[in-house]
Amino acid sequence: MKEPLLPASAVTSALPGASLQKACKFLVVFCTLHLSVTLLYYLSGADSSIFQYFSINQQQTPNKINSTYSTPLTTTTIAKELPSCPDTSPLLRGPVTVNFNVQINIKEDIKANPHVTEGGRYKPSDCKALQKVAIIIPFRNRDLHLKYWLHYMHPILQRQQLDYGVYVINQDGDNTFNRAKLMNIGYAESLKEYDYDCFVFSDVDIIIIDDRNLYKCFNQPRHISVAMDKFGFGLPYAQYFGGVSALSKDQFRRINGFPNNYWGWGGEDDDIYNRIVTKGMSISRPDTVTGKCQMIKHNRDEKNDDNPKRFDLISQTRQTMDKDGINSLSYKVVKTEKLPFYVKITVDVGIPSG
Ligand code: UD2
Ligand code: MN
Secondary structure, eight states: OOOOOOOHHHHHHHSOHHHHHHHHHHHHHHHHHHHHHHHHHIIIIIHHHHHHHHHHHHHHHHHHHHHHOSSOHHHHHHSOOOOBOOSSOTTOOSBOOOOTTSOOOHHHHHHHOTTOBTTTBBOOSSSBOSOEEEEEEEESSOHHHHHHHHHHHHHHHHHTTOEEEEEEEEEOSSSOOOHHHHHHHHHHHHHHHSOOOEEEEEOTTEEESBTTSOSSOOSSOEEOOOEEGGGTSBOSSTTOOOSEEEEEHHHHHHTTSOOSOOOSBSSHHHHHHHHHHHTTOOOBOOOTTTTEEEEOOOOOOTTOOBOTTHHHHHTTHHHHTTTSSGGGOOOEEEEEEEOSSOEEEEEEOOOOOO
8 A cells, every 4th residue: 555645735834934934035135145246346347357367367278288288289279370372472573574694693592582492392471372383394404494494483483472392303314305204203203292282394494474474273274385485475386285384183183194105306295285185174374465485595405306206196195195194104213302492303214115
């Protein structure tokens, strides 16, 4: 059998009614008093001391963290991310005067560009560059041209607010020159050093003469040297893609990089053009005023004679491009030198096969 529950009335009547009332009253008065004192304190300006307490506390927090952890945690947690650089750099000036008769003193140039660090690296200090650009120069025995290139291009590239590095890919030995393969090597080697997302391929003898012609990548592969002095400041033909060009990592991979089997002068730029259109992309170009550039006058180098096979090869791009390119690249690095204005990578590219 269960015990019968006490009726509610029996519970209340069991408590002493008067003392309970007293206790309740006291509690209500106490709470009201507490609330009004707090309110008064807050409204009468005592707030400053309250806020002072919080603000001091906030300022002290980092020090506390600092003393507790040996790693400089505070700098990483507090340091603000740099804002992105603007789409159009405010540092650009437009036309640039170049003169290939002046003497270049590379030591003076290095002094004049203190923010360019070892290996020809630079990034803006006050904003986050929009792109990380590797500039790749196929090279052999053109030291004077390289001096002019560095002299004129470093200041321009800094004004363009790029996060960039300069890679001179120097063909070792005196076998036939292979421009496109050197550029493939530049792509592969620069990526070993930094997470570049854009690749500018430039002849060593071309200088842009308007700094608004940006050395960066666009939605489509970019042709930069569109108005060369030697072609009367225009294009020699509509499909021309020689001189200076820029491809994003994705664009470069889509075309399987450049051909490795163009030995000697000519054709490799047309093969690259064919690759781009075969993969459904088109060419982006600046206008012919912004796109003006100059090439240092020169004779044809030794071991860079016209490639007699180039016409045959160009007609086969569609069939060969998936087999010949960055996926079939093989070479040997002979020497890597990190110089103040660029990285010089000397490579053995081999000899023509067949
Ligand atoms: C044109 C194109 C170039 C390329 C070439 C055919 C222009 C402005 N340029 O250049 O992009 O398509 O025809 O291959 O139309 N190099 C050396 N050492 C050498 C040989 C070449 O460093 O011994 C490098 C150097 O970066 C040079 C580039 O290869 O600028 C192209 O060679 P070029 O200047 O002799 O050929 P060019 O002016 O006819
Ligand atoms: Mn040239």
